[in-house]
Amino acid sequence: MENESxxxxxxxxxxxxxxxxxxxxxxxxxxxxVDQTRITTAISELARNIxxxxxxxxxxxxxxxxxxxxxxxxxxxxxxxxxxxxxRAMEDGFSTAGGLGAGLPGVKRLMDEFDLIxxxxxxxxxxxxxxxxxxxxx
Amino acid sequence: xxxxxxxxxxxxxxxxxxxxxxxxxxxYQGQMFSRKSIKQQIPPEEIISIHCKVLxxxxxxxxxxxxxxxxxxxxxxxxxxLAYQEHLSLRDKQLELKxxxxxxxxxxENLLETPIPKLEEVDIGAVSIPAKEMNGDYYRFVQDxxxxxxxxxxxxxxxxPAALCxxxxxxxxxxxxxxxxxxxxxxxxxxxxxxxxxxxxMFITMFYGIYDFVKHSFTYAAAGHERGFYYHAxxxxxxxxxxxxxxxxxxxxxxxxxxxxxxxPGDMIVLLSDGVTESRTENGFxxxxxxxxxxxxxxxxxxxEMVENIYRHIERLQNFEIRDDFxxxxxxxx
Numbered sequence: 001m002e003n004e005s006x007x008x009x010x011x012x013x014x015x016x017x018x019x020x021x022x023x024x025x026x027x028x029x030x031x032x033x034v035d036q037t038r039i040t041t042a043i044s045e046l047a048r049n050i051x052x053x054x055x056x057x058x059x060x061x062x063x064x065x066x067x068x069x070x071x072x073x074x075x076x077x078x079x080x081x082x083x084x085x086x087x088r089a090m091e092d093g094f095s096t097a098g099g100l101g102a103g104l105p106g107v108k109r110l111m112d113e114f115d116l117i118x119x120x121x122x123x124x125x126x127x128x129x130x131x132x133x134x135x136x137x138x
Numbered sequence: 139x140x141x142x143x144x145x146x147x148x149x150x151x152x153x154x155x156x157x158x159x160x161x162x163x164x165x166y167q168g169q170m171f172s173r174k175s176i177k178q179q180i181p182p183e184e185i186i187s188i189h190c191k192v193l194x195x196x197x198x199x200x201x202x203x204x205x206x207x208x209x210x211x212x213x214x215x216x217x218x219x220l221a222y223q224e225h226l227s228l229r230d231k232q233l234e235l236k237x238x239x240x241x242x243x244x245x246x247e248n249l250l251e252t253p254i255p256k257l258e259e260v261d262i263g264a265v266s267i268p269a270k271e272m273n274g275d276y277y278r279f280v281q282d283x284x285x286x287x288x289x290x291x292x293x294x295x296x297x298x299p300a301a302l303c304x305x306x307x308x309x310x311x312x313x314x315x316x317x318x319x320x321x322x323x324x325x326x327x328x329x330x331x332x333x334x335x336x337x338x339x340m341f342i343t344m345f346y347g348i349y350d351f352v353k354h355s356f357t358y359a360a361a362g363h364e365r366g367f368y369y370h371a372x373x374x375x376x377x378x379x380x381x382x383x384x385x386x387x388x389x390x391x392x393x394x395x396x397x398x399x400x401x402x403p404g405d406m407i408v409l410l411s412d413g414v415t416e417s418r419t420e421n422g423f424x425x426x427x428x429x430x431x432x433x434x435x436x437x438x439x440x441x442x443e444m445v446e447n448i449y450r451h452i453e454r455l456q457n458f459e460i461r462d463d464f465x466x467x468x469x470x471x472x
Contacts, residue, residue: 033209034187041216092224092231106220 006060007047009078015047018059022074025061029072030132038110039072039130045107046076046126054080054123064129071112071131079123086118141178149185150192157196179226181219183212239298243271246301250308254442255281259351261472262286263441265449266411266465274300275411275463276307284352289324290465291344292363292411294385303340307332321346321359322396325383329361332387342386345409349469354401356469359394361386364412367430371404376430379407407469408433413462417452424455433468441468 005025007018022043026036043059050057057078064073083089092105104126108114113129148171156164175185190208194200250273254262266275274293279286291307293300310331314324324346332342345366347358362385368377383394401407410429417424432451436444445466453460 032187033190034183034212037183037209037212037216041213041220092228102217102220105224106217109220109223110216 004060004062006058008056008058009047009050010056012051015044015051018043018047022059022061022072026072026130029063029070031072031130035130035133039074041102042107042110042128042130043074045102045104046074046128049104050076050078050080054078057123066131069131071129073127073129074111076126077123078125082120082122082124083116083118084120086116141180142184145175145178145180146188146192149188150195153189153192154196179223181222182215183219186212186215239271242298243268243273243301246272246305249305250276250278252278255279255286257281257286257351259354259472260286260349261441261470262468263443263445264465264467265445266463267449267460268463269413269460270297272298272301273463274304275413275465276304277409277465277467278308278311285348285350286469287321287324287346287348288409288467288469289344289346290363290409290411290467291342292413292463292465294341294343299337299340303336303342306335307342319348320396321348321357322394325359325361325386325394326392329386329392330390333390336387338387341388343412344386345381347407347409349401349407354471355398356401356407357396357398359383359396361392361394364410364415366410367406367408367426367433368399369406369408369433371402371406376433379409401471403471405471406433409467409469411463411465413460413464414452414466416462417456417464418461419455424452428452428455441470444468 005021007014007021009015009018019040023036023040026039031039047059050059055078057076057080060075060077062073062075064071089104090108102110104116107126107128110130111128112131113127115127116124118124152164152167152171155161156168186208190205190212194205254264256262262279264277264279266273266277268274274297275291276293277288277290279288289311291304293303307328310328311324314327325344328342328344332340336342341362343361343363345358345360345363347356349356358379358381360379360381361383363381365381366379368379369375370377379397381395381397384392399407408429414429415424415426429448429452432448433444436447439447445468448466449464452464
């Protein structure tokens with residue numbers, strides 16, 4: 001892949017497209033099956049949030065390096081209403097209780113790095129990174 | 139080797155044994171081993187991935203369809219894994235909260251502690267037992283040169299909000315030292331404090347009395363509080379301490395009626411919270427007569443021994459589970 005690619009999220013089908021692209025990139029990078037699934041689950045969650053709360057937005061993929069480590073960075077960008085209470089949205093049990101899925105705490109657990117900027121009425125950007133684990137065996 | 143490597147090799151061994159023997163021993167080993175992996179917080183999707191990998195080693199000609207189905211299973215189990223991790227972190231949080239509440243409860247206990255006055259003329263006993271960690275009942279004695287004032291209050295509601303509210307009541311009462319001459323004035327003042335300061339959904343019932351141990355008279359007033367008893371030693375009979383007055387915090391500018399009783403030797407004043415009368419057994423609420431019977435049973439004891447024995451008795455009646463805060467005070471003229 002090139003160093004950067006993206007999928008626009010407008011309809012529910014775009015969530016599947018974002019997952020598909022994310023899985024392909026993760027596989028190419030050398031992530032194992034479980035990590036591939038973690039990454040796609042996180043993409044699902046982020047893309048669904050865009051689809052449900054912002055209407056439309058974008059999922060961007062980028063290869064990143066830190067010293068010898070290589071990883072996949074995913075950005076979810078939207079221009080929706082923004083998150084009113086971030087601490088609440090990051091609280092365990094808030095979204096899972098209503099059957100809404102893993103929620104942002106779930107995304108944070110699935111990935112290695114997590115950051116978020118949100119502004120009411122202007123939108124939300126979420127970055128996550130998964131680092132490739134050094135495989136010493138197998 | 140880190141735990142994941144140990145996990146993989148042990149899993150392989152146990153699974154191999156099971157495939158070869160189909161034995162209960164291998165299953166038992168598997169069960170024991172799963173405890174270790176739970177302790178190491180290995181999520182379920184990781185186990186499926188190991189299972190799939192090991193299976194390909196053990197059965198080299200396994201069909202690709204079966205192997206592919208494990209990818210589906212991993213996807214399916216991912217949210218279970220997340221739910222499990224969430225559960226672990228919520229459990230830690232709960233333990234943290236529990237210890238904070240325990241600390242708060244002990245602070246409250248120290249804050250609200252009131253010594254029971256010891257006098258030659260009157261014998262006083264009191265117990266107050268919270269149903270949960272924090273007590274929503276409160277009693278307080280203040281001793282002056284010729285009298286003892288006694289307050290017993292119950293916040294409608296339980297737990298932490300009720301307890302916070304009680305701390306405020308204590309300081310409100312402390313600041314009303316000057317109006318402590320008349321119980322009905324005390325209640326009028328406290329009513330406006332509660333009206334002004336406490337959440338509109340929070341109400342407090344209160345009984346306030348002053349025992350003059352020179353004249354041996356008891357003046358009292360109440361704000362929607364559970365009726366107490368008056369024991370006449372001469373006729374060996376109980377009378378309800380009837381009062382009129384609305385609970386604190388409902389309306390502004392309320393006046394309360396005040397009552398007075400002449401206390402003869404051997405007479406008793408019994409004050410309680412609704413946690414006593416609303417004690418529940420398998421047959422429903424206990425009758426008020428159960429309490430007066432218990433008082434009669436333990437009448438030969440000191441006031442403190444009486445209230446403690448009554449509490450223990452009612453606790454046993456309810457199978458040692460009390461549902462509401464329980465407060466009982468007995469004041470007996472010697």
